Amino acid sequence: MAYTSTRPSPGWPLAPLDPAALPESPEVRALLLAEENDRLRRICGALIERVESSGVPGGAPYAAFEHSVLLAEQVRERTETLQRTLGELHRAKAEAEAANLSKTKFLAAVSHDLLQPLNAARLFASALEEEPLPAGSRRLVANIGRSLKDVEALIGSLVDISRLDAGVLRPDIAPFPAEELLDVLAEEYRQMAAARGLAFHFVTTRAVVETDLALLARVVRNFLGNAIRYTAHGRILLGCRRRRGGLEILVGDTGPGIAPGQQREIFEEFRRIEAGHGGEDRGLGLGLAIVDRISGMLGHPLGLVSVPGRGSLFSVTVPYATEARLSSGRLDPTPSGPPLSDQIVWVLDNDAAIREGMVALLGSWGCRVVAVGSSPEIERCIAEPGTVLLVDYHLGEGQPDGLEVASRLREASPWLPVVVITANHDSALKSRIRQAGYHCLLKPIKPLRLRLLLTSLLGPQPERRPAR
Template sequence: MRAYVPHRDNDGSVIGFFVLIRDITEQRRTSEALHHAYQNLEQRVRERTVELTRVNAQLREEIEERLAAECQLREAKTEAEAANLSKTKFLAAVSHDLLQPLNAARLFVGALVEQEMSAANLELIQQVGHSLKDVETLLGTLVDISKLDAGVVTPEIAPFAIRDLLDGLAREYRQVAASEGLEFHYVASSALVSSDASLLARVMRNLLSNAVRYTPSGRLLLGCRRRREGLEIQVLDTGCGIAEEERELIFQEFRRLPAAVHARDRGLGLGLSIVDKISRMLRQPVRVRSQVGRGTLFGITLPYAERLQAGEPRAAVSCGAGRELAGRRLWVVDNDPAICLAMRHLLERWGCRVVVAESEERLAERVSLARDDTDALIVDYHLDHERSGVVLAERINAQRETPLPVLVITADHSRELRQRVRELGFQLLNKPVKPLRLRTTLQQLLADAPLEADAEAAQGLRR
């Protein structure tokens, strides 16, 4: 780089020039390098912008795909939940429709057993009763597992005296064990525990039934052990036992041990699956201890409760014999003619004077609802034209100076219905009605000794 500077004399005239020469090679190189770097930077920015735009587009596509997938999953979940509820409603409806003829059949069998007949005929009738009981058990088990899978069962945890629950189970299964030639021992407890009494009753029935099924000979024990963490209810048998590799598998659905596969076993292999599901729901785990050839112990531990709440209903227990029914006047309303006929035969065999009708209008044609004397009213909950037997009973009692004792018979196992019936002071029996249970319930109802809870409701989840 050159710069020319004029050289002047004293008069200011230019007498020459100074030439300044400066080397700017490095500066030019630096400038060129910066310009080149700037151009490269712009190119890289353009390339990165294009790349980021492409990546952003891909991310948007992935987000849209994930949102679509989540939407599909939500729809699939909704459909699955709807299918489960639909299955539950279907099974509940089917069970109700099946329970109607089954209920009539059980009542007819009960009426036949009351009659005098030869030992051979009595044995045949008893076999029919056993078969009907098997149908009832299988049907109830299917409905139970369906409701548990659908998540429509909600436990109601409350304190209660464990003895009130176990005493009734002991009486029942002592007879079951005796019919199979087994000894039955029961160790009672006075402890107060906290759990859902109905769900716990279902667990204990399944464990006791399993013990009977897998014990060809020997004895069973139902008892309690006080432990630091809670009260453990134990069911012990001296049966075939469970191999170690089978102990986790027995809680799977439709899983049965080969030792039980004989003519007496009509189960579906769902009993212990129901036990497992309920115990997990209650957060009260079941433990298993077994030795092949020597027997098995199942135990479920319940937290202790300090005291019963005021007005707390006690767990269901079986009632003993009450006053006889001979001469009692009963009104029966059921929309099923077969059940009306079966109830008439059974109740008349017990010496009752019975008026049966298929509706309130039919009953009113035969008796004066407000004035005629009668001892009790038996109504079916579901009547024709979506009418309610509970409403019918309330309407009849509203006409009378003294309300009638009322027994409601239903296939509905809901808590809401049980609570409503209890609040009205009525009694409740679930279908299919066992003749012995019907008789003892009527005896207590007519003796003005109301049941503290419905033992039938404690037998399962079908509510």
């Protein structure tokens, strides 16, 4: 039987090959199928050519389609890769945040545990300084005190930078007289400057500012500590200038000065200029980095003017208080006579070493001390005029906190002055203490600060001296 090709002419629809019309011979069937496949390929090529030639001039729609399909596949693959990478980054970020929070909690816990014995050691050392000792022993005690201050500064720097990194440090903004802070710092650093053979000049102020007192103290302490550390001879200045935007607190020195190229670098972490005189630089290079971070958080502009070979002048500008909501009186740094003699001080602390240190220190000032370790013991005491309560905030597991104990004592004696002592720098806690009408001291206690506070609460109120 003869076979007639059904190949269409150009322009006719494609007529498929009818399998029933194929011969039975395998060889012939294979030859016809191969011819049909070749015909179909030519038709497809012609169709593709016609589609491309009928598109946009200069375009290639089919090639563009193939390219789009390829691009879509590449986009899909890269999107999947990106999603996997983002998932890994999210997991890594979560792990880093958890590790950072764990580090912060660890440092906070360790610092609290370290501050307890450090607090007791400073109390004992300060009590020894009040005793009549031979000159050699007094030098040893002074060296112990300075070493304890160095340890306190190092721990404080590590904890501060850790809390700043973790974002858990929150300011406790409140109005207070600037002299309440500066007068105390002046007296403290005047003694340190005298030990170095440096003159100390202080210009006080009656301006009322509004900021976080503890954080501002951290800034000014770093300025003063650096000034004394790097000044071999000459003088230190602590003063204030009233500016339109706020009170500018300045610390100047006659030290080596800072070259212009280093003036930005010294505010970076772990950056220090040459060692202080005598090779006694024990810092970590974190002080000014902490100052920079704290001032940025508070919104207080910093200033630095320095001339190599002549000295430096650091400053921070603090806003004035909008209203005088003052909860405490002025602390005079130079009380006359022994105003604490025979004054009664109650001490409530569950740490026996701290109670013993408090008894030694307060006793050396002439106070009559009642030191107990639990709230039931202190609540059995009867307050007399001239009594003040020093209470630790953390009184141990299962015990009421210091605020609760103070509140119960205040119900019986509303006039009782209360000082809450804590190693917790949380702004919410400091705000609660202030709102309750109590005073707050942070551990480790600075003996001079404690003495001035007790003098203001128990001693006669001295007249104010002229101030700017």
